[in-house]
Amino acid sequence: MPFDDYVWSAGLVTDLVNTSPQVWHGAEHLPDVGTLRTFLDEHGLVARAVEPSDLPPVQALRERLRPLIEESDPARRVAAASALTGAVGGLTLADGWAATVPDDASPAEVLGVVAGVGILAVHLHLGVDRFRPCSSDTCSGVFIDTSRPGRRRYCMPGHCGNRANVAAHRARRRAAGRT
Numbered sequence: 001m002p003f004d005d006y007v008w009s010a011g012l013v014t015d016l017v018n019t020s021p022q023v024w025h026g027a028e029h030l031p032d033v034g035t036l037r038t039f040l041d042e043h044g045l046v047a048r049a050v051e052p053s054d055l056p057p058v059q060a061l062r063e064r065l066r067p068l069i070e071e072s073d074p075a076r077r078v079a080a081a082s083a084l085t086g087a088v089g090g091l092t093l094a095d096g097w098a099a100t101v102p103d104d105a106s107p108a109e110v111l112g113v114v115a116g117v118g119i120l121a122v123h124l125h126l127g128v129d130r131f132r133p134c135s136s137d138t139c140s141g142v143f144i145d146t147s148r149p150g151r152r153r154y155c156m157p158g159h160c161g162n163r164a165n166v167a168a169h170r171a172r173r174r175a176a177g178r179t
């Protein structure tokens with residue numbers, strides 16, 4: 001997995017963290033092994049056969065990743081992301097830096113390496129201010145902004161972004177009605 005494809009790897013971190021029930025009104029978006037398989041497929045990741053016992057470590061990784069986005073000290077974030085990157089694999093330099101994981105790595109191990117690489121690469125290429133909370137009043141998600149201008153506001157732009165717009169629209173209408 002190439003180190004420089006941070007739009008993919010950091011996007012995966014954002015997507016994984018926001019499957020947590022603490023983000024979207026208590027709804028667990030990785031409730032079973034089927035949704036975990038779909039999540040891995042959708043992100044183009046192949047792990048060895050995925051078993052039900054693979055789910056709790058992935059959910060635990062997800063809860064470890066959120067504080068890395070919320071972390072206010074860039075040095076601590078880099079240290080934690082580096083630890084993830086080296087947990088089961090390693091970085092190699094051939095045509096460019098790439099992270100490697102063994103073929104028998106578990107989904108949580110693969111995701112951990114990808115997440116560590118994504119966080120480090122965003123630091124390196126985009127800077128320390130790309131780790132942010134969602135701007136929606138109705139969502140407690142967090143995200144890594146890999147957009148070119150760096151002005152993304154929502155963790156799931158097509159989802160909580162729209163909800164925020166609807167909520168703002170209603171609030172304006174209520175305010176207008178009172179005056």
Ligand SMILES: [Zn+2]
Binds near residue numbers: 156
């Ligand atoms: Zn959001």
